Amino acid sequence: MVKQSLSRRIGIAVLGWGAAFVLFFPLLWMLLTSLKSEPEAVTPSIAFTPTLQAYGDVLARADYLAFALNSVIIAIGGTVLALALAIPAAYVMAFHPTKRTRSTLLWMLSTKMLPSVGVLVPIYLLFRTLGLLDTRIGLILVYTLMNLPIVVWMLFTFFKEVPNDILEAGRMDGARTGAEVWHLLLPLTLPGVASTGLLSLILCWNEAFWSLNLTSSAAAPLTAFIASFSSPQGLFFAKLSAASTVAVAPILVFGWLSQRQLVRGLTFGAVK
Amino acid sequence: MSTPSTAPAKGRRFNGLPLIGPSVTVLLIWMIVPLVMTVWFSLQRYNLLDPTVTGFAGIDNYEFLVTDPDFWASLANTLILVGSVLAITVVGGTLLAVLFDQPFPGRDVARLFAIAPFFVMPTVAALIWKNLMMHPIYGVFGAAARALGLPAVDWFADHPLLSVILIVSWEWLPFALLILLTAVQSLDREQLEAARMDGAGAVAQFVYIVLPHLSRAISVVVMIETIFLLTVFAEIYVTTAGGPGNATTNLAFLIYARALLQYDVGGASAGGVVAIVLANIVAFFLVRTIARRLEV
Numbered sequence: 001m002v003k004q005s006l007s008r009r010i011g012i013a014v015l016g017w018g019a020a021f022v023l024f025f026p027l028l029w030m031l032l033t034s035l036k037s038e039p040e041a042v043t044p045s046i047a048f049t050p051t052l053q054a055y056g057d058v059l060a061r062a063d064y065l066a067f068a069l070n071s072v073i074i075a076i077g078g079t080v081l082a083l084a085l086a087i088p089a090a091y092v093m094a095f096h097p098t099k100r101t102r103s104t105l106l107w108m109l110s111t112k113m114l115p116s117v118g119v120l121v122p123i124y125l126l127f128r129t130l131g132l133l134d135t136r137i138g139l140i141l142v143y144t145l146m147n148l149p150i151v152v153w154m155l156f157t158f159f160k161e162v163p164n165d166i167l168e169a170g171r172m173d174g175a176r177t178g179a180e181v182w183h184l185l186l187p188l189t190l191p192g193v194a195s196t197g198l199l200s201l202i203l204c205w206n207e208a209f210w211s212l213n214l215t216s217s218a219a220a221p222l223t224a225f226i227a228s229f230s231s232p233q234g235l236f237f238a239k240l241s242a243a244s245t246v247a248v249a250p251i252l253v254f255g256w257l258s259q260r261q262l263v264r265g266l267t268f269g270a271v272k
Numbered sequence: 273m274s275t276p277s278t279a280p281a282k283g284r285r286f287n288g289l290p291l292i293g294p295s296v297t298v299l300l301i302w303m304i305v306p307l308v309m310t311v312w313f314s315l316q317r318y319n320l321l322d323p324t325v326t327g328f329a330g331i332d333n334y335e336f337l338v339t340d341p342d343f344w345a346s347l348a349n350t351l352i353l354v355g356s357v358l359a360i361t362v363v364g365g366t367l368l369a370v371l372f373d374q375p376f377p378g379r380d381v382a383r384l385f386a387i388a389p390f391f392v393m394p395t396v397a398a399l400i401w402k403n404l405m406m407h408p409i410y411g412v413f414g415a416a417a418r419a420l421g422l423p424a425v426d427w428f429a430d431h432p433l434l435s436v437i438l439i440v441s442w443e444w445l446p447f448a449l450l451i452l453l454t455a456v457q458s459l460d461r462e463q464l465e466a467a468r469m470d471g472a473g474a475v476a477q478f479v480y481i482v483l484p485h486l487s488r489a490i491s492v493v494v495m496i497e498t499i500f501l502l503t504v505f506a507e508i509y510v511t512t513a514g515g516p517g518n519a520t521t522n523l524a525f526l527i528y529a530r531a532l533l534q535y536d537v538g539g540a541s542a543g544g545v546v547a548i549v550l551a552n553i554v555a556f557f558l559v560r561t562i563a564r565r566l567e568v
Contacts (some may be wrong), residue, residue, distance in 0.1 A: 013376035019368055023446065027388055029412060044415035067530065089295040092288035104296065106563055111303045113555030115503045115526040118548035121540050122309035122533045145302040148295060177291075206393040208405035208506035209524075213532065225504070226395040230510040237410065239401060244396040248289050255391035256384050263454045268562050271451050271489045 027248070034241035041237035054238035054267030058246065067225035070244075073136055074211075074221055075204035078143030079197050085152040087145070087193075089179050093152075094159035095167060109268055112149040116209050127214055136219045139211060143204045151200055154265040159185065166203065195261035198254045205251045221245040310548070313541035314348075320535035333542035343543070345518045346526040353437060353522055354501045358494055360441040365493065370386075370482060371454045372449070381444025390446035394506035401439045402428060402511045432512050432519045439507050444500075448493050455489035456482065495558035502551055523547050 033041050035050040058064055093101045123142070124133075132138030162185060170184045186193060208223040215224055226247055229240045255262070263271055318466035319325040337343050374382050382482045389397065406427035414424035420450050427435040459482065467477050503524045508514060514521035514529060521529070523543065 009376065012371070012374045012379060012380075016371055016374070016376050016382050019371060020385040023442070024385040024388055026397075026400050026405055026442070027392065029404050030396075042410040044412055085295045085298065088291035092286075092292045096286040096288045099290075102563075104292070105566065106521045106559055108295075108299060109467070109562065110555060110559055111299050113499055113551055114303060115499070115547045115551040116305065116523075117503045117505065117527050118544040118551070119306035119310055120527060121313055121544060122306040125309075125537070126306075145298060148299060152295060169273060170517055171393065202391060206391070208394040209503070212395075212506060212509060214529065223393050223395045226393065226399060227506070229399055230395075235403065240399060241402060244400060248392050248396055250395075252388055252391045255387075256500055259384075259387060259450065260454075263451055266447070267451060267489075267492050271455050271492055 008165050028245055030241045030248075033237055034245045035239050038236055038238045047219070054236075054242035055246070058239055058243045064225070064243070067220060070215075070219055071205060071221035071223075071247075072134060074139045074143065074219070075201050077140040078147065078204040079142040079200040081140060082147050082151045082200055083193070083197060085148060086155055087181065087186075090152050090155035090159050091177075091185065093163075094156050095164060105153065108149040108152055112146075116146075120213060123210075124213065132214075134147060134215045134220070138214060138219045139221070142210050142214070143207060146207070146210075147200050149205055150203070150265055150268075151196055153194065153268050154199065154261070155189075157264055158189045158196070161192075162188050181235070192261065195258040196265065198258040199262055199265045202251055202255055202258075210215040291449065307548070310541045310544045313537050314545050316538050316541075318537040319337075320537060329538055333538040334545075336539060337542045337546070342518050342526065346521045346523050347546075349433060349518075349520065350502060350522040350524075352433060353440065353504060355497055356437045357444060357501055358497060360437075361444045361448040361497065362493060364441075364445050365452050366483075366486065366490070368445070368449045369452035369456045369486075372453055385390045385449050387446040388451070389442050390437060390444070392443065394443065395510050397443050398439055398507040398510045399444070402435075406435060426513060428515070432516060436504075436507055436511065436520050439511070440501065440504055444497055447497070451493050452486060452489055453494055455486050459485050481483065491561060492558070495561065498554045499551055499558070502547065502554070523550075 032046065034054055035052070036048050037051055037053055040048045041054075093105060127138055128131045132141070166188070167180055167184055170180050175184070204222075206223065208227075211221050211223045212227060215221070226240075226244060229235065229243065315329055315331070316330045317325045317327050317332070361463065368386065372379065372386070376382075392400075395498045403411065405411050406413055406425075408424045408426040408429075413427070417424045425431070448562065464477055464481060467481055472480070504522060505528065508520050508522065508525050509528075512520040514525045527540050527543040530536045530543060
């Protein structure tokens with residue numbers, strides 16, 4: 001590699017860490033504020049005695065765990081259902097392509113382009129008629145359909161990297177399609193399938209259009225719980241920060257774990 | 273990277289329909305049913321609160337929409353929001369991608385911190401910014417301004433749309449960084465080295481080699497972001513509720529307000545059709561770009 005002058009290298013390190021600090025600052029501040037008492041939380045002081053009071057207050061709210069549980073169930077439900085639908089479809093398109101496969105893939109992608117707000121009215125009315133408003137199963141269905149194109153695409157690109165010969169050999173040994181996918185293909189592509197699942201979990205967890213519009217209390221996830229802090233009387237900075245930290249932390253770890261593969265999923269393989 | 277897989281041996285026809293059928297069927301229903309309903313409702317007189325309002329409306333809902341100053345304001349806000357966030361995230365993302373492509377101590381850790389905002393749920397992002405950062409009395413910005421002897425800015429009262437733009441840009445800048453960094457890393461190093469040998473400076477290398485290499489990735493970032501940014505909702509819902517007045521009402525919030533606050537199904541659906549048409553203009557180019565890269 002090129003030898004660079006020391007001052008240039010220091011300059012790049014300062015710029016790089018400076019940019020990271022600026023972008024991360026609101027989250028750092030959220031974490032700090034969550035460790036303050038309410039009176040301290042409205043001051044910019046960084047010299048304070050850390051307390052877990054705000055976390056205790058948030059967790060003591062009887063409904064907090066209900067919101068968190070809804071988030072977990074809806075995100076996992078939506079992800080499992082999407083994977084169950086997408087794995088067979090991606091398998092067929094990757095290993096048994098026909099002349100329609102290409103247009104099928106592109107059509108699936110195009111369904112993702114339908115803006116959610118454009119179909120808010122019919123989905124809301126359909127859900128009302130079917131009794132799906134404010135139900136977990138309703139959100140699970142919407143999230144499955146919303147993410148299915150991304151999940152199929154991402155799995156397709158991972159499956160394409162497996163040489164057909166390996167599966168062919170299994171087939172010669174008489175493996176049925178189900179066994180071929182389960183015992184050969186999935187173990188081979190496990191990291192790819194896992195990061196696809198992680199991306200789906202992240203997207204479900206953070207989704208805040210349908211969750212705000214289709215749920216009110218019984219099935220409302222954490223996005224809606226946090227939104228309830230927007231009313232002026234509910235404005236306690238330390239509690240808002242504690243609730244936000246708890247809502248963001250797990251999914252941030254998932255995001256960091258899958259960041260490389262995310263690019264593939266989020267750009268439909270257009271950038272590698 | 274991808275190994276071209278050879279087609280299965282001829283003569284053994286594989287029936288993939290039972291495997292791909294379920295996905296295609298549910299997506300077909302998911303696409304067609306709401307789309308047809310939106311278009312149908314947009315041609316009806318239909319108010320959830322007033323059952324006496326019924327019948328075929330023709331293009332009345334559309335006529336009402338385009339003669340409503342709120343609609344044009346929301347369209348303008350949508351375009352300003354999308355355009356500003358795109359400009360900030362693409363320019364910032366490109367510079368950051370080049371920066372994070374350089375080796376420096378702790379780079380991988382710094383990158384994790386830099387991309388973190390992308391994984392923050394919109395309601396958290398909006399409320400943290402509105403209260404902890406931008407609050408004129410209790411926020412960090414206000415405290416910093418006072419420390420410097422400057423007047424504190426009441427962001428959401430004085431610059432509501434700018435405030436929303438800043439929050440949404442913060443959420444999407446890491447996305448642009450992540451995608452563009454991946455693209456920068458696939459750059460041919462020898463080409464850069466050769467240019468350097470020929471005496472090209474850093475700026476020349478960036479303009480003549482890095483930027484052209486990134487053009488494709490940038491266009492993908494622009495199109496994907498546009499599709500999501502056209503329907504920014506939660507950030508507005510929890511901060512300004514579209515106000516003050518209609519200063520931060522974008523098309524998505526206008527449709528939401530028409531549908532679920534005023535119960536005007538016909539009018540909201542007409543707005544929905546407009547949103548769908550706008551998104552499809554962008555989607556057309558996006559699908560075409562991706563199709564060029566697709567190998568089956």
